Amino acid sequence: MTEYLLYYWPGIPGRGEYVRLVLAEGGADWIDVEREGAPDGEPALSDILSDTSRHHLPFAPPFLKHGEVVLAQTALICDYLGGRLSLAPEGKKDRRFALQLALTIADLVAEAHDIHHPVAAALYYEDQKQAAARAAETFRDTRIPKFLGYFEQVLKANPDSQDWLVGETRSHADLALAHTVDGLTYALPNAMEAALEDHRRVRDLSRRVRALPAIAEYLDSDRRQAFSEHGIFRHYPELDA
Amino acid sequence: MTEYLLYYWPGIPGRGEYVRLVLAEGGADWIDVEREGAPDGEPALSDILSDTSRHHLPFAPPFLKHGEVVLAQTALICDYLGGRLSLAPEGKKDRRFALQLALTIADLVAEAHDIHHPVAAALYYEDQKQAAARAAETFRDTRIPKFLGYFEQVLKANPDSQDWLVGETRSHADLALAHTVDGLTYALPNAMEAALEDHRRVRDLSRRVRALPAIAEYLDSDRRQAFSEHGIFRHYPELDA
Numbered sequence: 001m002t003e004y005l006l007y008y009w010p011g012i013p014g015r016g017e018y019v020r021l022v023l024a025e026g027g028a029d030w031i032d033v034e035r036e037g038a039p040d041g042e043p044a045l046s047d048i049l050s051d052t053s054r055h056h057l058p059f060a061p062p063f064l065k066h067g068e069v070v071l072a073q074t075a076l077i078c079d080y081l082g083g084r085l086s087l088a089p090e091g092k093k094d095r096r097f098a099l100q101l102a103l104t105i106a107d108l109v110a111e112a113h114d115i116h117h118p119v120a121a122a123l124y125y126e127d128q129k130q131a132a133a134r135a136a137e138t139f140r141d142t143r144i145p146k147f148l149g150y151f152e153q154v155l156k157a158n159p160d161s162q163d164w165l166v167g168e169t170r171s172h173a174d175l176a177l178a179h180t181v182d183g184l185t186y187a188l189p190n191a192m193e194a195a196l197e198d199h200r201r202v203r204d205l206s207r208r209v210r211a212l213p214a215i216a217e218y219l220d221s222d223r224r225q226a227f228s229e230h231g232i233f234r235h236y237p238e239l240d241a
Numbered sequence: 242m243t244e245y246l247l248y249y250w251p252g253i254p255g256r257g258e259y260v261r262l263v264l265a266e267g268g269a270d271w272i273d274v275e276r277e278g279a280p281d282g283e284p285a286l287s288d289i290l291s292d293t294s295r296h297h298l299p300f301a302p303p304f305l306k307h308g309e310v311v312l313a314q315t316a317l318i319c320d321y322l323g324g325r326l327s328l329a330p331e332g333k334k335d336r337r338f339a340l341q342l343a344l345t346i347a348d349l350v351a352e353a354h355d356i357h358h359p360v361a362a363a364l365y366y367e368d369q370k371q372a373a374a375r376a377a378e379t380f381r382d383t384r385i386p387k388f389l390g391y392f393e394q395v396l397k398a399n400p401d402s403q404d405w406l407v408g409e410t411r412s413h414a415d416l417a418l419a420h421t422v423d424g425l426t427y428a429l430p431n432a433m434e435a436a437l438e439d440h441r442r443v444r445d446l447s448r449r450v451r452a453l454p455a456i457a458e459y460l461d462s463d464r465r466q467a468f469s470e471h472g473i474f475r476h477y478p479e480l481d482a
Contacts, residue, residue, distance in 0.1 A: 055398040055407075056338045059345045059391050069334065073344040076337065093310065096317065097297045103314040103344075104300045110351060118359045119372050120379035131360050131372040138361035150300050157296040166296075 004030040004081070005038070005065040007045045007058075012231035013183075013224075015074045015109070016062040018102075021175040022078050024218035026085025032223065075102035078172040087175070089167035098166050101154065101173040105180055108147045112184060113232045115139045115239060125229075125236070136239035140191040144184070148199040151177055155201040162201075163208060170212065177202065178209030183233030191241040245271040245322070246279070246306040248286045248299075253472035254424075254465075256315045256350070257303040259343075262416040263319050265459035267326025273464065316343035319413040328416070330408035339407050342395065342414040346421055349388045353425060354473045356380045356480060366470075366477070377480035381432040385425070389440040392418055396442040403442075404449060411453065418443065419450035424474030432482040 004023060008016030016032070023030040031039065038044050045061060048054070048070060058072030064080070071077050079099045082088030089095045113121075118135040119128040151165070160168045165177065181202060185192040196203040209215055218224060227233050245264060249257030257273070264271040272280060279285050286302060289295065289311060299313030305321070312318050320340045323329030330336045354362075359376040360369040392406070401409045406418065422443060426433040437444040450456055459465060468474050 052394060053398060055395065055400060056334070056341075057391070057395055057398065058341075059348075059388075071337065071341065073341050076341055076344060080337070093297070096312065096321070100297075100299075100312065100314050100317055103317060107300075114355065114359075118355075119375045122379055122383060123375075128372070128375075131369070134364075134369075135360045138363055142363060147300075150298070153293060154296065154298055157294060157298065159296060 002029050002031045002039055003066065004028050005042060006030055006032050006062060007048065007065065008032065008034060008062040009045075010034045011225065013179075013227060014062070014231055017179055017225075018074050018172075018176050019062050019064065019077050019081070020223065021179055021215065021218070022081045022085065022087055022172045024223075025170070025175060025212060025214050026081060026087050027214060028081070028085055075099060075106050075176075078102055078176065082172040087170070087172045089171055091167075094167050098171045098173045101151075101165055102176050104147075104150070105173070105176045108143075109180060109183075109232060111139060111143055112180075112187065116234050116236060125234070129238075132236075132239060136188075140188060140241055144188075144191060144195050145198070148195055148202050151205075152199045152201050155205060164205070170209065174205060174209055175215070178206040181206040182210075183227060186227040187233040187235050188240045189235075194241070243270050243272045243280055244307065245269050246283060247271055247273050247303060248289065248306065249273065249275065249303040250286075251275045252466065254420075254468060255303070255472055258420055258466075259315050259413075259417050260303050260305065260318050260322070261464065262420055262456065262459070263322045263326065263328055263413045265464075266411070266416060266453060266455050267322060267328050268455060269322070269326055316340060316347050316417075319343055319417065323413040328411070328413045330412055332408075335408050339412045339414040342392075342406055343417050345388075345391070346414070346417045349384075350421060350424075350473060352380060352384055353421075353428065357475050357477060366475070370479075373477075373480060377429075381429060381482055385429075385432060385436050386439070389436055389443050392446075393440045393442050396446060404446070406446070411450065415446060415450055416456070419447040422447040423451075424468060427468040428474040428476050429481045430476075435482070 006016060006019055008014060034045050056070050062074055063070060063072040064077045071080055079088060089098050115136040116125050116132050118131045154165055158166060164170050165173045247257060247260055249255060275286050297311050303315055304311060304313040305318045312321055320329060330339050356377040357366050357373050359372045395406055399407060405411050406414045
């Protein structure tokens with residue numbers, strides 16, 4: 001029986017990708033339910049969201065089903081899986097810090113989404129292009145350097161390793177940062193080329209994550225979905241530097 | 242010696258308020274460092290943010306210092322304090338769900354902020370008024386009902402109590418939802434009057450939280466800062482229904 005069921009919208013990597021990377025690197029037995037089909041007797045995404053008898057209800061995908069546990073919020077799912085799949089630091093304080101980092105990455109991801117949808121996620125990009133151009137400029141000029149500078153500093157100050165954000169080895173926070181760098185590089189290749197030149201520890205971390213054997217195998221598989229102009233990270237050349 | 246040091250920008254309730262409410266309801270001994278002064282030998286906010294030797298570095302306020310622990314991310318701080326001050330559910334699954342709820346509330350708070358600053362937090366409201374009007378409309382018409390409907394559902398399905406979001410008694414998640422309702426009511430009184438009429442469990446929860454003796458005393462004290470047009474929840478009448 002498959003152990004982990006991931007529920008997320010099909011067709012984009014989206015926030016579900018942060019969970020997929022942890023499942024892949026952790027060697028888990030998992031199904032991406034909306035793409036691969038629910039196992040016999042297991043609910044579909046809409047069954048869970050509309051189940052009014054369920055107390056531990058998710059507000060929105062992604063969410064994870066693991067036996068009777070149903071858990072939402074990307075960073076919290078990654079912390080939960082990290083603890084089970086040896087992708088979270090062992091000490092309490094370091095584990096909490098990895099979750100803090102994952103939440104900080106989630107804030108960056110929300111800002112990255114909002115540059116193409118500053119007015120409302122429910123409206124088309126074409127109906128908010130002018131606001132998007134201004135949002136993207138601030139994001140490129142001040143927010144990317146601030147966030148990457150922060151992660152650079154964390155990498156530098158890790159007493160246990162110069163290669164990973166927290167602890168002696170890779171954790172879900174490293175996978176999340178690497179995917180975010182990949183997404184931002186897809187969306188804003190010019191801005192990110194310059195930013196990564198200034199933040200080489202972050203650049204090298206992303207390369208290190210992509211080279212992990214299980215991650216490399218996943219990235220090369222059919223389970224990996226491509227970035228596109230339907231997701232969080234969208235390449236609109238007019239928004240780049 | 243004061244046990245908990247809260248670091249946040251002075252002058253607004255902001256995200257720091259979620260932490261203050263937990264400290265107040267938990268009967269903690271705490272100092273709001275930037276307003277009340279750092280105790281002897283303790284760092285100021287800027288000292289912590291600029292300490293390049295610190296590995297567990299916050300990206301931004303609010304953050305908490307508790308002995309050697311420095312912790313950022315509002316919901317994570319509330320979960321940490323909740324565990325120490327009897328304001329988090331006891332069982333593992335319920336405690337995780339309270340954190341999931343706090344993170345969902347944080348998402349709502351970020352959306353509430355973005356209606357007056359859709360383009361960039363760094364720009365003036367006056368320079369993004371047109372985009373703000375459109376953002377506010379979508380937020381009022383679709384996002385408030387979606388979020389309040391979700392919390393209404395969670396309250397209804399709690400098997401242990403009809404009065405609180407999770408478990409038998411109040412947790413940090415209830416305090417956070419009540420404060421968010423208060424903030425939204427300050428910002429959008431007309432929209433919220435109608436929305437709370439449709440979501441009476443959420444309305445009653447907010448009243449219940451405000452009536453908790455320690456919360457009532459805090460709200461009446463000098464430590465409580467008023468909402469204003471410098472904070473997350475801003476009352477611009479043109480953005481209301």
